[in-house]
Amino acid sequence: MQVSVETGDGLTRRLKVELPTEEIEQEIEKRLQNHARSIRLPGFRPGKVPMRLLRQRYGDSMRLEVFSERVEASYPQAIAESELRPAGRPEIEPDLDLAARRYAYVAEFEVLPDVELASLEGRSLARPQVDLTEADVDETIERLRQQRKRWESVERTAETGDRLTVDFDGQVDGEPFEGGRGEEVRIEIGAGRFIPGFEDQLIGASAGDERSVQVSFPETYPQASLAGKPAAFKVKVKTVEAPSLPEVDAEFITEFGVNDGDLERFRADVRANLERERSERIKARVKNQVMDLLLEANPISVPSALVAREVESLRQQMQQQLGGGGAGIELPDELFADNARRRVALGLIVGEVVKANALSPGADRIRSAVEETAASYDDPKAVIDYYYADRERLATVESMVLEDLVVEHVLDQIEVTDEPISFSELASQQ
Structure with a gap:
């Protein structure tokens, strides 16, 4: 041969x-x-x-x-x-x-590219430093109230925050289009769940009103045949409802596992959850910065075959997230291409960091990661047993631990400064 x-x-x-x-x-x-x-x-x-x-x-x-x-x-x-x-x-x-x-x-x-890791000398990143306040607890409780709000019919014109029940019939270029017709559809004004501008044009409407709504689909709209096109909707308003928020009383508090309805114990639980969320968000923020730094320091070409495979994986994930609502929606490759290239490049670079530094997750650390994940469930032992009962499930935890080791390795080589920010700023960064 x-x-x-x-x-x-x-x-x-x-x-x-x-x-x-x-x-x-x-x-x-x-x-x-x-x-x-x-x-x-x-x-x-x-x-x-x-x-x-x-x-x-x-x-x-x-x-x-x-x-x-x-x-x-x-x-x-x-x-x-x-x-x-x-x-x-x-x-x-x-x-x-x-x-x-x-x-x-x-x-x-x-072929896979040869990755020669560059020195990280002189590079730095900022690690968020967040002090939780009582205002953060108050804001979280307010969000919990919003999640449990009830709707009451009102005899007035619609305002931001109200919920309308409508029938609508839309056209593009004078023709009906798939998904452009709906009956008994609920729209919360200001929630931003419809095409930009649609909700705002319903402010001031009353039950029984008919309105003509003119909007344009975003250029990045998943359904390629509609992206960037103007659309006209005939909308009939059937009901207008205003939100009614529950009081923070014993009945409300017991819904969150505080059986005696004690307010202070409830606030302590909320703070504990915020502290856990703060740690997770800081960890994620630092990890993202480390990965950005590795990409910047080690620019590489990536095989189109691997990118295509990653694009398909991301498309399937989005279709699963959309569920039945994603049926018939075109999800073009371009929607996922940049993220796919980033993930492939990072996979190759991180793999080289692991290999070059002989990084390996120990059994104790893997166990700690599983226990940390299980701690947020009602039956932690059942969750632990779930992971250890299947090698593939445990492998996902091992991969996360290995990424943590890479992050720690990089942090040891660069300058890390603390950046004081509020919890709301931290949450908005993710």
Whole structure:
């Protein structure tokens, strides 16, 4: 077997492989002879068909069969000999010249880039430093009240914060479009869940009113056929409701697990949850900065095959999040491309950091991570058992711990300063 490599654009490689002619032709002859014992042709007894006729009738198909098997068997060996690291499946192009008795093929694929980690000397990041206040507790309790608000019908015009029940019929370029019609749809003015500008044009409407709403779909709208286009909606307002917030009393407090309804105990629980959230957000913020720093310090090309695979993974995740509401919505590659490239690049760089520094998560640290995750559930032991009952589940925790080790390794090499900010600022950064 003779192997040669050509370098194409970027990470593309063309692997040329010439297979041993004698071995292939001997195998073809061997198989034809084996088939000769069982093949039946008119005018010949079993096992008496001339080899010349067998080669004429079955030679080409047998040759392709043997050639395909040799390609499949030789490709991994050729890759190993060439010391290449393919990033995806190859495109195989046969290169056959039967007159010259040449059996060869060309495999084209992308390779993983060589990552040479740059020094992080002189680089820095700011770690948020957040002091929780009673105002943060008050704000959180107010959000909990908002989550449990009730709606009461009102005999007045709609204001920001009200909820309207409407029927609507939309058109683009004078024609109806998929998803442009709705009945008994609830719209909370100011929530920002509809096309920008739609909710604002319902302020001042009363039950029974009909309004004409003119909007434009965002350029980044997931349904590509509607992105950036103006739309006209006829909207009939059926009801107007105002929010009614619950009092922070014993009945309200017991809904959050404080069975005796004690306000101080409730506030202490809220603070404890905020402290846990603060730690998680600070950790995530620092991790994001570390990953940004690694990307900036180590610019690399990424294989398009890996990016395409990551794009598909992100698309499936979004479709799952949308659930039934995502049916029929086009999710173009461009929507995920930048994030996919970032994730692929980080995966390669982080992998090199792990390899270069022999980082490995210990069993104790993995156990601590599992227990920390389980602590927020009603039955922590059941959650711990859940992870340890399946190797793949535990592997996800191991990957997170390994990323934490990478973050710690980077933090040891750079300057870290504390940045005092409020809890609300920290939450808005994520």
